[in-house]
Amino acid sequence: MVAPRLSPLTLALLAVSCGPAAGPAPAALAPAVVAIPPAPPQEAPARAAVEPAVDPSSPLSLPAAAAGPPPTWVEPPLAAQDRARAHQNPFREHREIAVGEHISIAAANGDVASAAGGPGVFAVHEQLGVVGPLKLPARSTWVGVAAAGAGPTNDALYAATPEGALHRAAGVHDALRPDGFAPRGSVAGATAWDAAGGLVAAAAGERVSVSADGGQRFTEAVVAPGKRVRAVLVRPDGVLAAVVEAPSRGQRPGPPDTFLSLDRGQTWKRSAFQPRSIERAGSWIWNGDATCPAVLSRDGQQWTRAALPDALYDRPRLDGALYLSTAIRAGAAGSFRSAVAPPPPEPPPRGAAAVGREPPCKRDGASGMGGVVGGVWGAYGPACEGALCLLHADPPAPPPTRTWIAAFGDGLCDPARVPPGGACAAHLARPPTFAVVDQLAGAVTPVAAPEGCPQPVALHGAAGVGVLVCRGAGGGAAIFVRGATGPWHAEGTQAIPAEALGPMAAAPDGTLLLRGSTPPASAQGREPLQALVRSPLPLGAAQAWRRVAAPDGVAALPAPGGAALLAISPAASTGGRLELALDRPGRPVLSLVRDVKVYQNLTRMEVRDDGRVRFRVLPKPAPEVPGRPRLPPPGPRDARWHELTRGGELVVEATETPAGPAEERRVGPAGR
Structure with missing residues (x-):
């Protein structure tokens, strides 16, 4: 039998209570006092910081930025039913x-x-x-x-x-x-008017009234007794033409007659040549037929068929400037068609004037639109490999909003300042007029270019705000912004060439990103990818823009909170590897995912509304196999959206149709 083991505290208590076994008793027995030290306090066990397990197959989403009301200038996207009106x-x-x-x-x-x-x-x-x-x-x-x-x-x-x-x-x-x-x-009863030079003319009944003092007083004359004047045309040099109705021949009206006046409408004479139709284009009174032209010559009496319509059509019309776009367009001063340019053609050689009724034009079957008016880019774009294909991709276009900031094509350049082969719009004597367009009401409000921007380079728009990039001092990019109301706001100059800034993208909260120029995808030791990022601050805020540089960067997109999502492909991987990072203002760069293996060509990067990152993946051409028919190279229809997972995998989006076995073999491992 094993005796029970006693604790030291129990043994001490027994020794005190029993005392010695023999000997005389002491005179006075003092009570024994045993000091029991207090037990040291036990610390509660520290709770281990247990992070939730990350599912590597779950979609990668951008971390949420600090929530706050969007700036007042941010406009919501147009409703789906209104987007057909956009731009x-x-x-x-x-x-x-x-x-x-x-x-x-x-x-x-x-x-x-x-x-x-x-x-x-x-x-x-x-x-x-x-x-x-x-x-x-x-x-x-x-x-x-x-x-x-x-x-x-x-x-x-x-x-x-x-x-x-x-x-x-x-x-x-x-x-x-x-x-x-x-x-x-x-002019009572006037049914037709025209004005040019210093004259204003009106037709009423069989008479034409002409004023040479700005329309205060008119003198009138009968053109052809009993014949109603249907139209009157005034040339800047004072020559007038009138079209009168001819008497009916049975139930069909006869052809109209043309009368001419060389003394400002005081007397009229029937023209020796009777065109089938007549119109005025600046200083040309002619039949309007570019295939068989007949033009009233400078003497105001003879019609020539030797005048080339190119003299008229080679001059751009001023009203062409009303086309709205984001492009900076201009014309050379003195090159436009006007009331005096081109001038009327010289009279025809003796005996060569057109006379009589104009016969039907004998056309040679040519359409008059010869030549090639456009080209076709390569069907599959420039050569690239894997993630490097993102260098050729433009960022997603911002969704249209009700307000659109656009530019008219009315810029003016001095031809003497434009070098041979240079673009007129790059050497402006006057910048174009800009416009605030209400795309639902159809209203257009012209606005002048901002002071301090004599040479606009590019105009971008997103979220209802326009961003104008101008060439600043030393060639840097001077940035101006404006919304639907208010003036232009100068937001500083960036040390990046104005011409190097490309398309603009926007995040839902109003963060804007202007991407810099990108080198060819095949370039070795390429320069860092640069971008300008604007935080969602009020218009005109100081330090709203910052420059971001990403060595080996291939794509950049805006992210909420003034951040930039950067896609990086190490040079040594030749497009076979991809990394994603988030560059945030005032904070360290956050690495989101590393070492993403890229098997196919990535042609686009986007951030969905829910913050998920996805890529447009285009399969590479299948290798040739001797004895087998050659498959056609993949085209845009073969591209599919892939989501990026937290584990760094590219998987087909759930909304995409999964590839079949044959497609799986052609596309590559795991459908990537």
């Missing part, structure tokens, strides 16, 4: 209705009355740019331009009402005021 040119139906020496006026479908409900009637002045919408008198049915004196702004604007009342604006800026058109004279 449509509101001037696509506009046609030139009048032209002066320095100005062109355009209205929808070439009719003043049809301008209601659209952007309105606009003018394009060679020196001043786009101006509008014009404040025409109520119920105007005609608008014209006539010279009002010497100088580059000598074009006066005229408008007439159905009652024949004439109104005049001294210049294009006056035409912007509600009271800018002042009443002048009138």
Whole structure:
């Protein structure tokens, strides 16, 4: 039997209680006191920081940024039913209705009355740019331009009402005021008008009335007794043409007759040549047929068929500037078609003038549109490998919003400053006019270029804000921004060439990213990928932009909170490896995933609304196998969206149709 083991404390207590076995007892027995030291306090076991297990197969999502209200300038995307209107040119139906020496006026479908409900009637002045919408008198049915004196702004604007009342604006800026058109004279019953040079003419019945004092007084004359004047045309040099209705032949009306006047409409004479139709283009009165042209020559009497329409069509029309886009476009000063350019052609050689009724034109079957008007890029894009293909991809286009900041094509350059082979828009004497476009209402508000930006290089837009990149001092990028309201805001100059900044992308919270130029995918030792990132701050905020540089970077996208998502492919991997990192303002760069194996070509990177990162994957061409038919190279339709997992795998998105066995063999391991 084993005796129980006693603790030291128990043994001590027994020894005190028993005492010695023999001997006399002490005189006084003091009570024994045993000090028991307190037990040391036991520390609670530290709780181990248990992180939730990360499923490597789960989709990679960007970490959430600090939530906050978006800036006031951020506009939500257009609703799906409204997106068809996005970036449509509101001037696509506009046609030139009048032209002066320095100005062109355009209205929808070439009719003043049809301008209601659209952007309105606009003018394009060679020196001043786009101006509008014009404040025409109520119920105007005609608008014209006539010279009002010497100088580059000598074009006066005229408008007439159905009652024949004439109104005049001294210049294009006056035409912007509600009271800018002042009443002048009138021609009762006028059905046709025209103006050029210093003359204004109106047709009423069998008479043509002409004014040489700005429409205050008119003198009238009968063109052809008993024949109604259907149209009157005024050339800037004072030559007039009138089209009169001919008597009916049975139930069919006869062909119209053309009459000419060399003394400002005082006397009229039937033309020796009778064109089948007649119109005026600047200083040309002609039949309007480019295949078989017949043009009234400088003497105002003879018609020539030797005039080449190229002299007319080679000059760009000023109203072409009404096309809205984000491109910076310009024309050379003095190159536009106007009321005096090109001038009327010289008279034909003796005996070569066109006479009699114009016969039907004998066409040679040519369409008049010879030559190749465009080219086709390679079907499969530039050669690249794996992740390096992202260098050729543009970032996703921002979703359209109600407001769009655009540019007119009315920039002006001095031809003497443009080097041989240089682009006119890169050497501006006057920057283009910009526009705030309400894409739902169709309203267009022209705005001037910001001060301090004589040379715009590129215009970008996202989330309802426009970002204008200008060439600053030393060639750096000077940044200006503006929203739907308010002025342009200067946001500093970045030490990166203005021409090197490419497309812009936007995050949902208003973070913007302008990507820098990228080297060829095959370049060895390529320069770092650069980008400018704007945090979602109020417009005009200091230090809103920062520059991000990613060595071996192949793509960059904006992320919420002013961050930039960077895709990096180490040079040694030749596109076979990929890393993702998040560059955040004021914080260390966060590595999201490393060593992603890339088996196929990545043609696009995107961040979904839920923060997941995905790539567009294009299979590589299958290797040739002797004795087997050669498969066609993969095209855009073969590309599929793949999600990136936390474990660094590219897997086909759930919404994509999985590849079949044959496709699996062609695409590669795991469908990557």
